[in-house]
Amino acid sequence: MTDGTDRAGSAGKADGPGVIPAPARWTPGAAGRTRLDGGTVLEAGPGTEGVARWLRATVGAATGLPFPESGDGPGRVVLGIDPDLPPEGYRLVGDAGPEGPYRILGGDAAGVFWGAQTFRQxxxxxxxxxxxxxxxxxWSLPGGTVEDAPRFRWRGLMLDVARHFMPKEGVLRYLDLMAAHKLNVFHFHLTDDQGWRVEIRRHPRLTEIASWRARTRFGHRASPLWEEKPHGGHYTQDDIREIVAYAAERHISVVPEIDVPGHSQAAVAAYPELGNTDVVDTTALSVWDDWGISPNVLAPTDTTLRFYEGVFEEILELFPADAAEFSPFVHIGGDECRKDQWTRSPAAKSRIADxxxxxxxxxxxWFIGHFDRWLAARGRRLIGxxxxxxGGLAPGAAVSSWRGYGGGxxxxxxxxxxxxxxxxxxxxxHRQAPGPDxxxxxxxxxxxxxxxRFEPVPAGLTAGEARHVLGTQANVWTEVMEDAGRVDYQAFPRLAALAEVAWSRxxxxxxxDFADFERRMAVHYGRLDALGVAxxxxxxxxxxxxxxxVPGRPLKGPPPHR
Structure with missing residues (x-):
């Protein structure tokens, strides 16, 4: 059904009425449906005021119901914190009859917010x-009780805005889409060879020069097609503050990524002294217009270290550690650093010897370790x-395991x-089907x-080791995603599946039970349609x-198994 009125057939069945991610327990009630109308009061207990504002702004706008704070009518929706519930856990109770009250309870404000997401569904x-x-x-809600809590604390989406820039409004939209799926970490990939996307006031050429490229290859790097027009954009510091605050209101942590020492050609194009000047004419470099891994990496010099310390000082101010649960983390990339220039560089050889x-x-x-210590001294946690x-890491550093299960x-x-x-x-x-279309x-x-069917916890870990798995995230790299519609197409509906993997036990x-997930997706597609997701x-x-x-690069054979 597409009107949200279907009900589970037995107490304890985890699917509920088309809810995604699947709740832990859905117990149908005997008191019928709870009605909502213009007189339904929205009563916010201490600590839930932000959830009430969100409900009035979203569900209130969609339904036309004002949800007054007080009134004489019998109908009520009550928000409250129940300390007996786990962190981020929630309970919906709608078994008091047509007039309610309908209760949305959470172990903390985040739990109330996730409960409100289920209420909306x-x-x-x-x-x-x-x-x-x-x-x-x-408007009405099915009677019964929904009880739920997440499996993993880190339930994320990595969005690459360096290869193809996503304007601020698109980022805010994706934060709303994440919230609708109970995802709570937005990994914000802000810099790469093809563009620098965040304003750094002490280094203005990062946005004057490094934030745009003259043209863009259309398709995979083997494609002969080019889009012969400039591409670029960046977020001002106030844009970033807005994004972080908008995310925090939705209990989403924003983890910025500033890539070092590889994937840095855009920065070197703006500030040639950051590159390996003794082996390449860095003054001739431009922001890279191609895909792949650039050979132009940062020079391992004190000049480079001081430059990026200045960058990170501004990043720490823009992304405060107390905004949300995982806000202390700063991602420094650290991947795919080609070392050919270092091998040929007398300066790099001297640094190695020294x-x-x-x-x-x-x-x-050593380069990564420098910023590991630098961030730790400021109360932050490095992730890469x-x-x-x-080469080893400081105890507080964390790892994004992307090359399979081995790194994790x-x-x-x-x-x-x-x-x-x-x-x-x-x-x-990665492609979603083998067909030519x-x-x-x-x-x-x-x-x-x-x-x-992805399982985030690698096989073979002890119980103690498995506790180090904070969770999982989907990664969206945008080389071949030239606009928001292409990002939507690649992300959905697979992001809904990842959200259930991350949240549900x-x-x-x-x-x-993939068949059950498909049944609930038949309902969920209607929600995605209403949200305008392509x-x-x-x-x-x-x-x-x-x-x-437009040529791509399909890989032969099945992916390796863990």
Whole structure:
């Protein structure tokens, strides 16, 4: 059904009435449905005032119901914190009859907010619109009790805005989409070879020069097609403050990524002294207009260290540590640093000798270690891609495991927290089907079912090691996603599957009930339609979602198994 009125057939069944992610327990009630009307009071207990504001601004706008703070009518929706519930856990209680009260309780404010997301889903897809489409219609909620709490603390989405810039309004929209799916970490990939996206006031050329490129390859790097026009954009510091505050209101942590020492050609193009000037004419470099991994990396000099310390000083001010649970984290990249220039550089060789290092690999570890210590001294936590494990890390550093499960296993066994995001399973730029209509096919085929069957905790870890798995995230790299519609297509509906994997306590693969997930997705597609999400339909891409003649890079064979 698409009106949100279907009910589970037995107490304890986890699917509920089409709810995604699946709640832990859905107990149908005997008292019928709870009605909402213009006189329904929204009563916010201490600590839930922010959730009440969100409900009035979203559900209130969609339904046309004002949700007054007080009134004489019998109907009430009550928000409250119940300390007996776990962090982020919630309970919806709608078993008091047609007039309510309907209670949304949480172990903390975040739990109340996630409960409000389920409340919105129970109202049906029209509750996800921005204005009423059927003025005067009756609104009601199914009776019963929903009890829920997340499996993982870190439930994330990494969005690359360096390859293709997403304007601020698009970022705010994605924060809303994350909240609707109970995702709570936004990994904000702000810099790369192809663009620098955040204003740094002490280094103005990062936005004057490094934030745009003259042209863009259309398709994979083997494609002969080019879009012969400038591409760029950046967020002002006030834009960033707005994004962080908007996310915090939705209990989402924003983790910024500033990539070092590789993936840095845009920065070197703006400030040539950051590059390996003794082996390449860095004054001739421009922001890279191609895809892949640039050979132009940062020079391991004191000049570079002081420059990026200045960058990170401004980043720490823009992304305060107390904004949300994971706000202390700062991502420094650390991946895919080509060392050819260091191998040829007399300055790099001298640095290796002065530091008593063995080779260029240890030089990269020294570079990462410098910022590990620098951030830790300021009460922050470094996180980077799994290459940063090479050479050792400070105790507080965490790892994003992207090259499979191996990095996550090594990090957990070494006592480091880890976020599991292996490219073979949760890189949403990878194609969704093997057919010729799939637009710009990249990587392995990762279907909706494949993502749903992903298990974030690597096999073979002890219980103590497994506790270092903070959670999981999907990664969206945007080389072949030229606009918001393409991002939507690649992200959805697979991001809904990842959200359930991250939130719900599902059976281990292959016992997961994908058929039940598909049944609930039949309801959820209506919500995505109401939100204007240009998702990939189950039957395949719509004609305008295809990219005929634009080459991709499909990989041969199935992805490796863990």
């Amino acid at each position: 129970l109202l049906g897809p029209d509750a996800f619109r921005r204005a009423p489409v059927r003025p005067g219609r009756e 530091l008593g290092l063995a080779d260029e690999d240890e030089l990269q570890s 891609w799994d290459e940063i494990l090479e 296993v090594a990090a957990a066994r070494a006592g480091h927290d880890v976020v599991m995001c292996p490219e073979q399973y949760v890189y949403l730029d 799939e637009p710009v096919p990249i990587g392995f085929v990762r279907t909706l079912e494949d993502v749903y 599902l059976p281990a693969p292959p016992e997961r 998702y990939r339909p189950p039957t395949g891409p719509r004609p305008w979602q295809r990219r005929p003649g």
